[in-house]
Amino acid sequence: MFYYCTNAIKHDNYLNSKKLNDNTIYILYTMFIVRSVYGTVFAQVYMMHKKKIGGFTLIELIITISILVTVILFLIGSMATSWKVNTNTIHTNLALNEARTKIEELQDSTFSQIYAEFNTDTLDDPNGTGTSPGSNFDVSGLYPSPLDNDGKVGRIFFPTIFNEVTNIQELREDLQDASLGMPMDLNGDGVIDSNNHANDYKILPIRIEIKWDEDGREKMHFLTTIIGQ
Numbered sequence: 600m601f602y603y604c605t606n607a608i609k610h611d612n613y614l615n616s617k618k619l620n621d622n623t624i625y626i627l628y629t630m631f632i633v634r635s636v637y638g639t640v641f642a643q644v645y646m647m648h649k650k651k652i653g654g655f656t657l658i659e660l661i662i663t664i665s666i667l668v669t670v671i672l673f674l675i676g677s678m679a680t681s682w683k684v685n686t687n688t689i690h691t692n693l694a695l696n697e698a699r700t701k702i703e704e705l706q707d708s709t710f711s712q713i714y715a716e717f718n719t720d721t722l723d724d725p726n727g728t729g730t731s732p733g734s735n736f737d738v739s740g741l742y743p744s745p746l747d748n749d750g751k752v753g754r755i756f757f758p759t760i761f762n763e764v765t766n767i768q769e770l771r772e773d774l775q776d777a778s779l780g781m782p783m784d785l786n787g788d789g790v791i792d793s794n795n796h797a798n799d800y801k802i803l804p805i806r807i808e809i810k811w812d813e814d815g816r817e818k819m820h821f822l823t824t825i826i827g828q
């Protein structure tokens with residue numbers, strides 16, 4: 600069995616171990632900053648009040664505090680932005696690592712059953728209807744968009760076309776999908792036809808797609824690969 604990926608993956612076990620609740624950490628982080636701001640402003644007011652004896656006026660005091668607050672608020676904004684960028688990077692790496700893990704899971708499956716095990720059709724599951732993993736999967740640490748109907752961030756795609764006569768998704772060589780390298784001779788007979796090759800494929804193009812909610816926006820990363828016997 601062989602495979603190759605068209606997208607490079609940066610492996611990072613450290614990121615995999617950071618299953619953090621981002622919202623909780625962000626709130627604690629913000630509380631810490633706000634507390635620091637109040638502490639700093641209070642200290643400045645106190646010090647300047649003492650210096651008033653030496654000649655500070657109320658106007659000077661107000662201007663100084665205003666400048667200080669502006670600077671601190673700017674720093675809070677910068678740190679919040681930095682925090683979001685870091686969280687985004689962690690989520691992206693989670694998605695890429697999970698996509699690679701899913702490809703490895705497919706590789707470990709019996710080759711001739713990969714399509715039936717991981718497609719959307721439960722009727723062809725090798726060990727009985729509804730017993731296979733199917734095409735949708737969760738990724739720990741990532742949450743689906745509210746628009747995601749199945750509620751799972753991950754999905755496995757094969758080169759399929761829906762046959763309205765048989766009413767099933769067919770594994771097809773004649774699909775037009777450049778991202779999967781299709782059309783492609785899947786059963787190795789030298790011909791690209793419009794038959795269902797669910798039971799005689801020799802190579803299998805696969806796309807692992809992960810979509811998740813990132814601050815109200817849907818983000819997506821994917822990997823494509825071809826698994827062969």
Ligand SMILES: [Ca+2]
Pocket residue numbers: 714715716717718719720721722723724731733
């Ligand atoms: Ca199936």
Ligand SMILES: [Ca+2]
Pocket residue numbers: 735743747748749750751752753754
């Ligand atoms: Ca989904």
Ligand SMILES: [Ca+2]
Pocket residue numbers: 772784785786787788789790791792
């Ligand atoms: Ca063929």
